[in-house]
Amino acid sequence: MAGRGWTVFPIQPGRKFPPAWHRKATCPGRGPCSAGHVFPEHLATTDPEVISRVWARAPYNVAVYAGKSGLHVIDCDVPKPGEPDGPDGWAELVELAGRRGGPLPDTWTTTTPSGGRQLWFTVPPGCRLAGTVKHIAAHVDTRGWGGYAMAPGSVRADGAYELFDDTDPVPLPGWLVQANVERGFTAVSGRAETAVAMPDAFAAKAVREECDRIVRTPYKQGRNKVLSTAAYALGQLVGAGVLDEAYARAQLRAAVATWNSPESAIKDDGVIETSLRAGMGNPRRIKPRHGTRRAA
Ligand SMILES: [Zn+2]
Structure with a gap:
């Protein structure tokens, strides 16, 4: 783990909680x-000397701090005993990937003692994603900044965490970044929620590409330009009548939310509004899918 540059911290032997550290x-x-008190995440280390010293003391389990390691872990759980029958987290994730155009690439994957699986992805430098609970789907949590996942080889009373796919971790797909930060496909106005029209495949692809570009832009590197260009392009599609304005706005906001602080959100919202409007004022000409020139 640490050999990969992932930061680790000991967890009480035989358990997944708590870290072997005081509160x-x-x-x-x-x-x-x-x-002043420091949290386990700050102490999590890649230093082989510290690691061999600590683990010589006791057979601690190994937590990998996801965000600090440049990782985001998608945790697909199984329904708990007593829960009504239904799809497990993995089935929910596959279904969601299909609905949103994916992809869901092979990546480093572990299994949990309860039968779940955890998909380990890398995140772009400078991208701080918080973890989520039941946000992406009913049985899908995520471990990001401040969160950890158990390394394979860690054991609990009910079994072990095991390596399931040893593919090197691949970048977290853009649609999963957005699913992690967005509030769903609804535009909220006061207490009333308005359903937002889902785009067709063409517009969905455009949204995905623009938002991917935003997510991939490193912190402070021309972010305003990237954001305004994306919002303008999507505004042109809104103006052409092929994209729902609220959907475009929600996706842009979600993409930009991966960048950084809440304070900048106000400024970013301003850029989104201005550029979206400008694009709407200059609608893109959409070529008919089947040429009609010959018919003229
Ligand atoms: Zn302390």
Whole structure:
């Protein structure tokens, strides 16, 4: 794990929680905490010396801190005993990928003792994604900044975490970045929610490409230009009547939300509005799918 540059921290043997570290409430204020409590994520390390020293003490399980390691882990769980029969997290994720045009590439994957699977993806540099709980789907959580996932080889009373696919982790697909941060396909106005029309394949592809470009743009590297260009292009499709304005706005906001702070969201919203309007004022001419020139 650490050999891959992933930062690890010990978890109590035989368990997936808690980290082998005190809580803030019981902080002794010594050692690493002498200048204030530090959280396990800050102590998570790739240092082989520290790792061999710590793990010599006890057969700790191994937590990989996802965000700090440049990873985002998609955690597909299975329905709990007593839950009504239904699709498990993996089936939900596959269905969602199909509905949103995917892709869902092979990537480094582990299985959990309860029968779930965890897909490990890399995230673009500078991209801080928080984890989610039941947000992407009923049985799909994500582990991002501040979260960890258990490395294969870790054990619990009910079984072990195992390596399922040793493909090197691939980048988190754009549609999953957006699914992680967006609030769903509804435009919220006050307490009333308005359903938003889903785009056809052509417009959906355009949205995906523009939003992917936004997500891939490193922090502070021409982000305003990338955002305004994307919003203008999608505005042109809105103006042409092939894309729902609220859908375009929601997707742009979701893509930009991966960039950084809530404070910048206000400024980003301004760029989105201005460029979306400008694009709508200059509708794109959509070529008919089947040429009609000959008929003239
Ligand atoms: Zn402390």
